[in-house]
Structure formats: C-alpha cells, structure tokens
Amino acid sequence: MVLIDQDGSGPGGSNQMAMMVLLQSPRAEVLGITMVSGNAWEPEEVQHTLRMLELIHRTDVPVVPGAIFPLVRTEEESKVQQQLYGTFPWYGAWGDLAATTSRQPYHGPYVVPKLAEGEPALKPLAEDAAHFLVRQVHAHPHQVTIYAAGPLTNIALAITIDPHFAELTQGIVIMGGSLSPQTGDPEFANNPRHEFNFWFDPEAAHITLRAHWPRIDLTTVDISIKTGFTKEMLGEIARSPNPGAKYLAAYTGEFYYLWDELAAAAWLDPAIITKEEKLYVDVDLTRGPFYGDTLSWTSANKPQLDLQLVHVQQDLDLPRFNKLFVELMKEPPQPGSPVN
Amino acid sequence: MVLIDQDGSGPGGSNQMAMMVLLQSPRAEVLGITMVSGNAWEPEEVQHTLRMLELIHRTDVPVVPGAIFPLVRTEEESKVQQQLYGTFPWYGAWGDLAATTSRQPYHGPYVVPKLAEGEPALKPLAEDAAHFLVRQVHAHPHQVTIYAAGPLTNIALAITIDPHFAELTQGIVIMGGSLSPQTGDPEFANNPRHEFNFWFDPEAAHITLRAHWPRIDLTTVDISIKTGFTKEMLGEIARSPNPGAKYLAAYTGEFYYLWDELAAAAWLDPAIITKEEKLYVDVDLTRGPFYGDTLSWTSANKPQLDLQLVHVQQDLDLPRFNKLFVELMKEPPQPGSPVN
Numbered sequence: 022m023v024l025i026d027q028d029g030s031g032p033g034g035s036n037q038m039a040m041m042v043l044l045q046s047p048r049a050e051v052l053g054i055t056m057v058s059g060n061a062w063e064p065e066e067v068q069h070t071l072r073m074l075e076l077i078h079r080t081d082v083p084v085v086p087g088a089i090f091p092l093v094r095t096e097e098e099s100k101v102q103q104q105l106y107g108t109f110p111w112y113g114a115w116g117d118l119a120a121t122t123s124r125q126p127y128h129g130p131y132v133v134p135k136l137a138e139g140e141p142a143l144k145p146l147a148e149d150a151a152h153f154l155v156r157q158v159h160a161h162p163h164q165v166t167i168y169a170a171g172p173l174t175n176i177a178l179a180i181t182i183d184p185h186f187a188e189l190t191q192g193i194v195i196m197g198g199s200l201s202p203q204t205g206d207p208e209f210a211n212n213p214r215h216e217f218n219f220w221f222d223p224e225a226a227h228i229t230l231r232a233h234w235p236r237i238d239l240t241t242v243d244i245s246i247k248t249g250f251t252k253e254m255l256g257e258i259a260r261s262p263n264p265g266a267k268y269l270a271a272y273t274g275e276f277y278y279l280w281d282e283l284a285a286a287a288w289l290d291p292a293i294i295t296k297e298e299k300l301y302v303d304v305d306l307t308r309g310p311f312y313g314d315t316l317s318w319t320s321a322n323k324p325q326l327d328l329q330l331v332h333v334q335q336d337l338d339l340p341r342f343n344k345l346f347v348e349l350m351k352e353p354p355q356p357g358s359p360v361n
Numbered sequence: 362m363v364l365i366d367q368d369g370s371g372p373g374g375s376n377q378m379a380m381m382v383l384l385q386s387p388r389a390e391v392l393g394i395t396m397v398s399g400n401a402w403e404p405e406e407v408q409h410t411l412r413m414l415e416l417i418h419r420t421d422v423p424v425v426p427g428a429i430f431p432l433v434r435t436e437e438e439s440k441v442q443q444q445l446y447g448t449f450p451w452y453g454a455w456g457d458l459a460a461t462t463s464r465q466p467y468h469g470p471y472v473v474p475k476l477a478e479g480e481p482a483l484k485p486l487a488e489d490a491a492h493f494l495v496r497q498v499h500a501h502p503h504q505v506t507i508y509a510a511g512p513l514t515n516i517a518l519a520i521t522i523d524p525h526f527a528e529l530t531q532g533i534v535i536m537g538g539s540l541s542p543q544t545g546d547p548e549f550a551n552n553p554r555h556e557f558n559f560w561f562d563p564e565a566a567h568i569t570l571r572a573h574w575p576r577i578d579l580t581t582v583d584i585s586i587k588t589g590f591t592k593e594m595l596g597e598i599a600r601s602p603n604p605g606a607k608y609l610a611a612y613t614g615e616f617y618y619l620w621d622e623l624a625a626a627a628w629l630d631p632a633i634i635t636k637e638e639k640l641y642v643d644v645d646l647t648r649g650p651f652y653g654d655t656l657s658w659t660s661a662n663k664p665q666l667d668l669q670l671v672h673v674q675q676d677l678d679l680p681r682f683n684k685l686f687v688e689l690m691k692e693p694p695q696p697g698s699p700v701n
Binding site for chain 2: 103104105106107108109110200201202203207209210211213214300305306307308309310311312314316317318319322323324325326
C-alpha cells in the first residue's frame with residue numbers, strides 16, 4: 022500500500038510518469054494521491070492529475086488537494102533574495118515555465134490554464150491532504166509507505182497534526198536533497214547541496230527528516246542524474262495499445278532526468294539500487310544563501326541531536342531501472358480498475 | 362615581488378614547504394612573511410617560521426606577527442555549535458593536533474611548546490602584519506602579489522585599514538574554498554563547500570573576496586586533492602646537499618595534499634594550471650551550519666552585488682607541478698642571502 026504525495030508537471034510530464042510507475046504496477050496498491058505545489062501550483066496540478074487518471078483508466082484512485090504554499094518560504098521573499106544570493110535555474114510554480122519547458126508562462130496560484138489534454142470530469146476529494154494522509158495511515162497501521170516526491174509540506178502537516186503519523190507508516194520514500202553530484206552539469210557544479218523539493222519548503226523537509234519513520238529512503242540529485250528519459254524509450258512505450266502508453270505518446274515531451282520515477286521504481290524493486298549509504302540528513306533552516314540546502318553527516322561527525330538514519334541511494338542498475346520503467350508505462354490498467 | 366601571508370604547521374610541514382616554494386625560487390622576491398593563526402596558533406607559528414628561515418639560510422626575510430584570533434568566529438562558540446551542526450575532521454589550532462598529526466596536543470594561544478628543530482635566535486619584526494602589508498604595498502605600488510594561504514584575517518585588516526590596499530597590489534593568490542570536489546575522500550563527500558581557511562575566519566574571507574584586486578587566483582580543495590606529497594618525492598629532495606632540503610629531510614613527515622604548495626607554484630609557473638573557470642566567489646556569513654562555506658556563481662546567476670571575478674583553478678599538469686616543487690625544495694639559498 023502506498024500513498025502518493027506529489028507535485029505535478031504538464032500532461033505526460035515527469036511527475037505524471039512517476040505516479041504511473043506506482044499506478045500501473047501490479048505490486049502497488051495506491052490508496053490515494055495528495056498534491057502539493059512545487060513544479061507547478063497545486064490547483065493546476067490537481068486538474069492535470071485528475072485528467073491523467075481518466076485517460077489511463079484509474080478513476081478509482083482519489084486525488085486530494087494539498088498545500089498551495091510552503092510553510093515559511095514565500096515567493097515574494099525569494100524574489101528579493103535573488104538580488105543577494107543569486108538565482109537558480111528552476112523555481113517550479115514560481116518561475117516562468119515557458120522559458121525552459123513547453124508549459125505555460127508564469128501565472129498566479131489559483132489560475133488554471135486550459136488543459137491541452139482536455140478538462141477532467143472527475144473531481145478531487147473534499148478533504149485536505151494532511152487529514153487524508155493521517156486517516157489512511159490510521160486505517161492501515163504499519164502497512165502504508167509514503168512516497169513523497171514533491172516539496173514535503175503535506176507530510177510535515179500530517180506529522181504536526183499527529184505526532185504518531187510517521188511511526189504508524191511502513192516508511193517513507195523521498196525524492197529530495199543533493200550531496201555532491203559527480204557531474205559536469207553546471208546546474209549542480211555551483212550548488213552541490215541545492216535541490217528544488219527541499220529548497221521550496223525547507224521547514225517541511227526538516228520536520229519530515231526528523232520524524233521517527235520505520236525507514237527513510239532518499240533519492241537525491243546525485244543518483245537521479247544517472248538516469249534519463251529518451252526518445253527511444255518513448256518509442257518503445259508508444260508501441261503499447263494500453264491507455265497509459267497512449268496518454269504518454271500523445272502528451273509527454275520532457276526528456277530529462279527521471280528523478281521521481283527512480284524513487285518510485287526503487288520502492289517497487291529495491292534491487293535497482295546497487296549502492297546506498299546510511300547518513301543522517303537534515304536541511305539548513307538558516308535564512309541565508311544556503312537556506313533549504315541539504316546537510317548530511319556520518320555517525321562519526323553527527324550533531325548531538327535526535328537525527329534519523331536515512332538510506333541514501335548512491336548507485337543503480339540502470340538497465341534494470343529502464344526496463345522496469347518502460348514495462349510499467351506499457352502496462353494495462355490494474356485488474357479491477359474501472360474502464361472509462 | 363610577493364608577500365607571504367601564511368599559517369603554519371610543525372617543522373618541515375606543508376605550510377613551511379609552501380613558503381619554501383617562494384623563498385627558494387630565483388623568480389620570487391619575498392618581501393616578508395606575515396603570520397596568522399589557522400593550522401596552529403600564530404605565536405607558535407612565528408617561532409617555527411623564524412627557525413625555518415635560520416635553517417634554510419634566509420634570515421634576510423622579515424617575519425611579522427599577525428592575527429591570533431579571527432575577526433568574528435570564536436573557538437568557544439564553535440565548540441558549542443558542534444552539538445548543533447556536527448564536527449569537522451580538522452580544526453587547526455583549535456583541535457587536538459596530536460590526534461591526527463605528529464604535532465603537539467591542544468594548547469592555548471600564547472603557549473609555545475619546545476621546538477623539535479631548536480629555538481630560533483632570530484626575532485620577528487616589532488610591527489603588526491596588517492600595517493606591514495599596507496606599508497610594503499605602498500612602497501611598491503602595483504608590483505606586489507599577495508600570496509595568502511591561511512585564514513584571511515591579516516588581509517581583511519589591511520583592506521579595512523586602507524581601502525586602496527587591494528587595488529595597489531598586482532593581485533592576490535588565495536588557497537581557500539571548496540566547490541564540489543570529485544573524490545571518494547569522506548572528508549569532503551559530506552561537506553563539498555567546506556574548507557578550513559574560509560571556515561576559520563569567514564568574515565575575513567568575505568572582505569578579501571569582495572575587494573577590488575587587479576586579479577584573484579584561487580586554489581580550492583577541488584584541485585588541491587589532485588596533488589600529494591610522497592615518500593618518493595622526499596627521497597629525491599633528500600639527495601640535495603642544500604640547507605632547505607636538509608631541513609625537510611630532518612623534519613618533514615606529513616604526506617598529504619599539497620594545497621598551499623600548489624597555490625605558490627602556480628603563481629611562479631601559471632602553465633601548471635591547465636584548466637580554470639572564472640566564477641564569482643563569496644562566503645556564507647549566515648551563522649548556521651554552512652557558516653564559512655564557499656558560495657560561487659557564474660555571470661548568469663550572480664547576485665546583483667559588486668562581486669569580483671575569481672580565477673578558480675580546476676585542473677593541473679601534475680608532473681610539471683611535482684617536478685617544479687621537488688626542484689625548488691632542492692635549491693640552494695637565493696644569491697645574496699646571508700649564510701647563517
């Protein structure tokens with residue numbers, strides 16, 4: 022059983038593919054999708070996700086509206102801070118998405134532009150993400166894994182509402198953080214500790230990383246940049262007659278790192294990860310140039326604080342991951358799923 | 362013409378070898394050595410440096426006492442902060458040197474333990490480092506390079522005393538900072554932006570990096586860890602009958618990265634550096650876990666502030682560097698040097 026907590030991209034984008042890894046696997050029971058602002062504003066993401074579920078024939082999975090804004094960081098302050106601390110290449114909902122993707126130019130939080138893939142008839146639940154998360158975990162104690170691949174605002178809210186939330190899960194899988202990517206990609210060379218999900222809501226990442234989960238698995242920038250979505254992979258997926266593959270063939274177009282997809286796939290098949298290190302991980306909450314950057318320690322140099330050991334993924338069996346990913350994108354809807 | 366601003370190690374240690382790179386080169390005129398606490402306390406360093414000058418027959422070079430404490434960071438606060446932010450493997454004068462080197466256990470700032478290489482008869486100048494630096498640069502306008510291979514306290518004091526100090530030099534060579542070392546050495550994997558000289562006096566590093574130097578060359582951790590002092594190199598040096606080589610053969614024993622030596626050698630022979638990048642560089646002054654860590658930007662993402670472009674060294678011709686380094690260690694005292 023898994024609860025998907027996710028930000029969203031445009032139709033068929035990376036975040037949608039990551040959700041499909043779990044939605045199309047016969048080994049995962051998705052109890053629901055909670056949404057959070059990050060790569061886009063949450064209200065727009067909800068509509069894209071509802072429409073995706075219609076198109077891939079999974080309208081049985083509830084979509085639950087979550088946090089539109091981070092706990093503390095604000096769009097306005099971050100703009101002013103750029104004058105002092107410089108700029109990053111990616112601001113998600115706060116940036117001009119048209120500048121670097123095929124998506125919409127900047128718009129405000131409550132604006133939902135017309136959907137290229139069509140408007141959904143499906144509606145989200147009339148419950149907020151944090152309470153839905155708490156309710157589901159209490160309904161299935163010690164059986165649910167949280168897959169959290171966006172900013173961690175909803176997860177931090179659930180932890181704060183219910184201090185036993187983390188302990189009652191089976192664990193959490195997080196896409197977030199960056200340690201020391203071994204790459205020539207200039208996006209990371211000058212910011213080895215910067216990663217968008219932790220940056221967007223540093224306080225939420227801190228709250229989440231400090232909670233007493235039975236297990237924490239972390240997919241960082243370091244391992245994510247060893248993956249990549251290619252036109253060849255899309256060509257293979259497009260050969261499938263199933264609705265998920267048809268949806269991707271029609272709408273996807275971001276050939277980039279498979280960050281969230283890897284986090285999801287590694288939960289389904291842990292053998293994808295060939296090397297990991299157990300580290301204590303936290304986030305800088307000092308409101309300076311490194312605000313939201315990743316902190317990590319070994320047991321030899323950790324602070325004298327109640328920090329949690331994290332399974333930090335370091336290397337992968339790339340052919341095995343690519344094969345599983347492409348196979349899942351080609352899968353038919355799970356048995357018992359309604360046909361739209 | 363060069364002014365050496367340097368912290369110090371034990372007899373024949375890395376900092377001593379770096380000074381010898383400049384002292385033994387026929388291409389450098391060393392106007393003086395200003396000392397600063399860092400790898401050891403300044404009063405102890407002064408004695409080791411005076412004795413080194415005696416043993417290598419360069420008592421013509423004045424040694425000038427400099428800052429014993431950083432501008433803002435304190436030993437006491439840093440100890441308390443370890444509980445919150447964890448520990449680093451190296452604290453220089455503030456650590457127990459006996460734990461990781463052949464040097465003395467921890468002692469206070471004004472204690473000078475007995476020197477293994479003998480006590481110097483030579484005395485330091487009765488002038489402080491900052492004023493000496495200002496006076497020398499005014500005496501030789503636009504002709505002096507500052508070689509700064511320790512914490513930058515003395516340099517920051519000189520800049521603050523005389524706002525034209527930096528402009529009147531020919532440039533500054535700094536050993537400091539860390540961007541994203543590509544290494545498996547665990548010392549750097551969990552702290553890619555941490556480097557001791559910047560960390561020890563962050564405010565001084567910030568003042569220095571913001572000043573209007575004609576040119577700034579930076580030797581970071583990233584390139585330094587591509588070098589290393591070996592027993593083979595020492596064996597080759599020990600074949601020389603000259604006093605510098607004899608001093609090293611008798612006292613050196615740290616087979617580690619050649620950080621400061623590279624900064625000095627690359628100034629003498631710029632062809633040692635095969636790759637550099639021009640970046641804007643600064644230091645985090647936020648008093649959190651990244652206090653003193655290196656900030657860097659390209660022109661594409663820099664803050665809207667008066668930052669200086671730095672020549673950040675990235676790769677080197679290692680055989681060329683090793684050859685020059687070993688040759689210089691074997692050199693006789695410069696012509697005209699007094700014979701002790």
